[in-house]
Amino acid sequence: MTWLDIPSGHPFGVAALPYGVFSTPADPHPRTGVAIGDLVIDLPATVRRLAPSLAGAVAGPSLDALLAAGPAVWAELRGLLTTWVTDEVHRSHLVVRDDAIMHLPFTVADYVDFYASEEHATNLGRMFRPDQAPLTPNWKHLPIGYHGRAGTVVVSGTDITRPSGQRRSPDGEITFGPSRRLDIEAELGYVVGAGSVLGEPVELGAFDRHVFGVCLVNDWSARDIQAWEYVPLGPFLGKSFATSISPWILPLAALDHARVGPPERTVPLLPYLDDEKAQPWGFDIRLEIRLNGHVVSQPSFAGMYWTGAQMLAHMTANGASLRTGDLFASGTISGGSPGCLIELSWNGTKPVRLADGSERTFLADGDEVVISATAPGPDGSVIGLGSVAGRVRSPLAE
Numbered sequence: 571m572t573w574l575d576i577p578s579g580h581p582f583g584v585a586a587l588p589y590g591v592f593s594t595p596a597d598p599h600p601r602t603g604v605a606i607g608d609l610v611i612d613l614p615a616t617v618r619r620l621a622p623s624l625a626g627a628v629a630g631p632s633l634d635a636l637l638a639a640g641p642a643v644w645a646e647l648r649g650l651l652t653t654w655v656t657d658e659v660h661r662s663h664l665v666v667r668d669d670a671i672m673h674l675p676f677t678v679a680d681y682v683d684f685y686a687s688e689e690h691a692t693n694l695g696r697m698f699r700p701d702q703a704p705l706t707p708n709w710k711h712l713p714i715g716y717h718g719r720a721g722t723v724v725v726s727g728t729d730i731t732r733p734s735g736q737r738r739s740p741d742g743e744i745t746f747g748p749s750r751r752l753d754i755e756a757e758l759g760y761v762v763g764a765g766s767v768l769g770e771p772v773e774l775g776a777f778d779r780h781v782f783g784v785c786l787v788n789d790w791s792a793r794d795i796q797a798w799e800y801v802p803l804g805p806f807l808g809k810s811f812a813t814s815i816s817p818w819i820l821p822l823a824a825l826d827h828a829r830v831g832p833p834e835r836t837v838p839l840l841p842y843l844d845d846e847k848a849q850p851w852g853f854d855i856r857l858e859i860r861l862n863g864h865v866v867s868q869p870s871f872a873g874m875y876w877t878g879a880q881m882l883a884h885m886t887a888n889g890a891s892l893r894t895g896d897l898f899a900s901g902t903i904s905g906g907s908p909g910c911l912i913e914l915s916w917n918g919t920k921p922v923r924l925a926d927g928s929e930r931t932f933l934a935d936g937d938e939v940v941i942s943a944t945a946p947g948p949d950g951s952v953i954g955l956g957s958v959a960g961r962v963r964s965p966l967a968e
């Protein structure tokens with residue numbers, strides 16, 4: 571029970587407690603907050619009064635200090651917050667969530683994007699490399715990824731300008747212009763809190779000592795630019811123009827009840843990736859993708875082949891170090907139903923019909939995409955991951 575009177579089933583109930591950075595028209599300074607029901611707890615003001623020793627961890631215009639503070643502080647603060655939201659005494663420093671303007675919640679250090687959905691990798695392989703086996707020979711031996719562009723990670727609600735770039739038409743003509751195949755990718759993002767030491771790999775079992783929490787990611791993708799440029803070094807300008815993240819970072823601890831084992835691995839894994847006897851880090855997260863308000867897909871995260879712990883172990887296996895604010899994303903989540911339009915429209919050949927009768931293969935200018943997700947919480951409750959939204963803006967004049 572809580573004095574906040576949150577309806578059961580609310581995605582931001584007492585077991586979620588995600589962190590973000592907000593301001594209000596009355597107080598335009600970005601500051602840290604925690605979402606609870608339809609309210610936001612102003613963290614600096616609350617923590618200064620109730621737990622002054624933690625004030626430094628929640629000060630400043632971002633979550634950076636909290637991320638860097640490490641797992642002992644994360645657990646202590648979450649424990650205190652759980653008490654405060656169930657304790658009548660502490661009803662103060664609250665803001666109505668609808669009044670909160672959300673900001674990019676942390677300084678994104680490095681951004682890595684993986685490719686962990688077998689369904690997505692198989693489908694993209696069929697479309698991009700029809701003359702080859704859909705999964706590349708390495709796919710089940712290591713979580714494939716690439717380094718993306720941290721500086722273009724934007725918070726939900728930021729408009730996305732249609733990118734321009736080189737495209738090759740089916741008859742082989744090379745032109746420069748606005749992408750004609752602008753797409754989305756629904757993904758889960760992992761936010762690194764505590765960094766690591768250069769030269770020292772982070773083992774599977776250390777996942778929750780480094781990863782603070784998760785967010786939703788839309789890895790906007792220009793498929794025509796991507797298909798022409800990606801050989802042999804991988805995605806570049808087709809994906810670097812913008813990546814949107816949800817504003818509320820859900821702490822890993824909030825997903826305790828959502829943890830599931832990964833699917834059966836059909837290829838034996840090298841010891842540094844073998845999680846058969848380790849803690850399972852799969853999550854039963856259900857996503858929903860809306861295009862202009864219409865549901866177009868409801869992918870499931872539960873069957874992702876690679877877990878976040880394996881991604882982390884792999885991206886540090888060579889001794890590459892982690893920094894506070896590193897963001898790594900799962901790759902498009904296409905379990906059960908696809909997490910992107912190129913799969914939904916099968917490479918643009920089968921338009922997706924929306925409930926209002928309109929049709930899409932790829933995104934049109936003005937389209938708005940909202941990706942939301944929930945996971946099971948304790949005692950039959952629901953844990954919300956919130957949502958990531960973005961609208962396509964027409965290209966800059968040529």
Ligand SMILES: O=C(O)/C=C/C(=O)CC(=O)CC(=O)O
Binds near residue numbers: 685686809
């Ligand atoms: O199969 C390919 O060549 C590339 C597929 C992708 O679009 C890569 C990507 O961003 C990873 C993902 O989201 O799963």
Ligand SMILES: [Ca+2]
Binds near residue numbers: 755902
């Ligand atoms: Ca991606």
Ligand SMILES: [Mg+2]
Binds near residue numbers: 809810812813
């Ligand atoms: Mg991107």
